[in-house]
Amino acid sequence: MSDEAPLEVAPPDISSHRGAGPIPYLHRLPARDGAPGPHAVISAIVHGDEPCGAVVLDRLLRADFRPSRGALTLIFGNPEAYRRTGPGARLGVRAAVEDLNRLWGPEVLTAPVRSPEHARAKALAPEIATADALLDLHSMIGDGPAMILAGREAKGLALARRLGAPRDIVMDFGHADGVRMRDFGRFADPTDPATALLVECGPHYRARTVACAVETAARFLAALDMLPEDGAVLPRPPAPAAAQRVLEVTHRTTPETQAFRFVEDFQGGECIPRAGTVVAHDGTDAVATPYDGCVLIMPTPNAAPGRTAVRFAREVRT
Numbered sequence: 205m206s207d208e209a210p211l212e213v214a215p216p217d218i219s220s221h222r223g224a225g226p227i228p229y230l231h232r233l234p235a236r237d238g239a240p241g242p243h244a245v246i247s248a249i250v251h252g253d254e255p256c257g258a259v260v261l262d263r264l265l266r267a268d269f270r271p272s273r274g275a276l277t278l279i280f281g282n283p284e285a286y287r288r289t290g291p292g293a294r295l296g297v298r299a300a301v302e303d304l305n306r307l308w309g310p311e312v313l314t315a316p317v318r319s320p321e322h323a324r325a326k327a328l329a330p331e332i333a334t335a336d337a338l339l340d341l342h343s344m345i346g347d348g349p350a351m352i353l354a355g356r357e358a359k360g361l362a363l364a365r366r367l368g369a370p371r372d373i374v375m376d377f378g379h380a381d382g383v384r385m386r387d388f389g390r391f392a393d394p395t396d397p398a399t400a401l402l403v404e405c406g407p408h409y410r411a412r413t414v415a416c417a418v419e420t421a422a423r424f425l426a427a428l429d430m431l432p433e434d435g436a437v438l439p440r441p442p443a444p445a446a447a448q449r450v451l452e453v454t455h456r457t458t459p460e461t462q463a464f465r466f467v468e469d470f471q472g473g474e475c476i477p478r479a480g481t482v483v484a485h486d487g488t489d490a491v492a493t494p495y496d497g498c499v500l501i502m503p504t505p506n507a508a509p510g511r512t513a514v515r516f517a518r519e520v521r522t
């Protein structure tokens with residue numbers, strides 16, 4: 205989807221959600237009756253140009269939402285990037301200085317502050333470290349289907365299945381250029397029950413993406429038995445329309461040159477039937493699919509050297 209595509213959803217004004225607590229744009233919402241339960245976190249706008257999660261959080265905060273038990277923390281990840289003017293005078297840029305979703309390794313988090321995003325990660329980390337479950341809401345460049353990025357561990361797959369939708373569960377590994385919030389601390393420890401999911405809800409600024417983000421938040425809270433029965437703010441999600449499928453990422457392509465180009469306008473989710481099909485050129489090298497039935501995950505046009513341009517995945521029967 206290009207920057208010139210019609211804007212179906214206006215990013216909400218979140219200035220009233222700065223809050224009075226020690227960490228701006230972070231709200232901890234305990235159950236109204238103090239019923240004990242898990243600590244869940246829903247995170248939005250880790251990338252400032254992906255407003256679907258901000259719509260969800262804005263709705264919950266305006267309605268004074270509370271979980272039915274435990275506590276729900278809502279985090280607007282990068283409000284500074286969200287407020288910036290992006291391409292085509294659109295609100296929001298991916299990052300002010302550096303990608304907030306690459307800063308969650310221990311050696312980075314303990315280093316001296318080097319950017320607004322780094323300061324933000326260091327401030328948020330102690331809060332997120334106490335989460336039993338994290339839902340990090342994102343959107344994508346391409347017009348492909350929504351997907352749950354569940355990581356490599358069985359606990360991520362199990363939580364994704366409890367959500368029941370989106371249909372595609374992607375068992376992926378991290379990026380070459382830094383650790384994501386989803387893989388922070390206990391989330392990446394297979395012996396610890398704390399579990400995080402990143403959900404790509406659809407293309408940026410599309411109505412279907414926002415609908416997916418709202419429904420996914422409801423599914424996440426329902427999976428944790430934290431969704432109020434009344435459905436007043438977050439309606440109870442319907443039964444999933446289709447059985448989920450599990451796609452295991454096997455390869456990650458990071459360009460070696462500035463001249464990385466896909467051979468088609470891939471949107472993500474395409475299944476390439478034959479092994480050896482050339483899908484991109486990296487300078488003079490051809491990038492080909494490694495096996496039959498290869499699914500393209502989140503192709504990113506104009507990816508710079510060292511950044512992920514596309515991931516290859518195959519469907520696994522579990």
Ligand SMILES: [Zn+2]
Pocket residue numbers: 250251254342343
């Ligand atoms: Zn994102």
